[in-house]
Amino acid sequence: MLDWLPENVSVFGEGVDHLFRLIYYISVAIFVLVNAIYIAFIIRYRRKRKGEKAYHYHGNNLLEFSWTALPFALFLFLAFYSDGIWEDIKYSEKTPNPDLVVEVMGQTYLWHFRYPGSDGIFGRRERGLISTTNPFGIDPEDPNGKDDVTTINSMNIPVNKTILVRLSSMDVIHSFFLPNMRVKQDAVPGQWVDIWFNSIKTGEYEIACAELCGSGHYLMRGVLNVQSQQEFDTWIDEQYTTARAALANAQETTNE
Ligand SMILES: [Cu+2]
Known part of the structure; x- marks a missing residue:
């Protein structure tokens, strides 16, 4: 059931999907129950005779206590129950050592x-x-930055590796969303936020913005290329070569 979720290729995806299903089924159960009672009451207490008055009464402590206490208990349960899964993904002390660090910057309407x-x-x-x-x-003064590789709307990563994303935004709030990785994190201007994921399958996956950020929000999407380590090494080497060539070119121009 619920196989309309995007394909899960994340190491922690099962936990997220489990929570999603649990909350979904609880919501469906409450929805059905409330509407069944609603419809039953409409039929049971409809006006039967002309001139018959509705019965009025004020307050019922037991009823009010129950409809406050029951949701409270339910939310308390969900909070504690989800914490175990949440802490594996979100707590910084549980983050595995990254194999690759990538910085991601949101801009209206690019990644x-x-x-x-x-x-x-x-x-x-x-x-x-x-x-x-x-x-x-x-x-530009720092030599370490001269050979850094940057791309737009396209992110390459090796499969089965812990990827640490350092995320920010240069204008408004965006949200870095990798549906297949079960990752969604706000990109906040002026702040760097770390998130990690690990893909268990190669392929091309969607990168989306999950925060309405302006009229071109729908355009803000990219491609996540999950490659074998070998393919990724070839790709990054090409990027290094291009970056070095551009650097040499720029130096030549300044020397002339
Ligand atoms: Cu956006």
């Missing part, structure tokens, strides 16, 4: 991705340097 260059080190970045031509605010 920018940044990988450290062949030196494995991200160049220093500064908020004040952020612009549409330098979405991460990479400091």
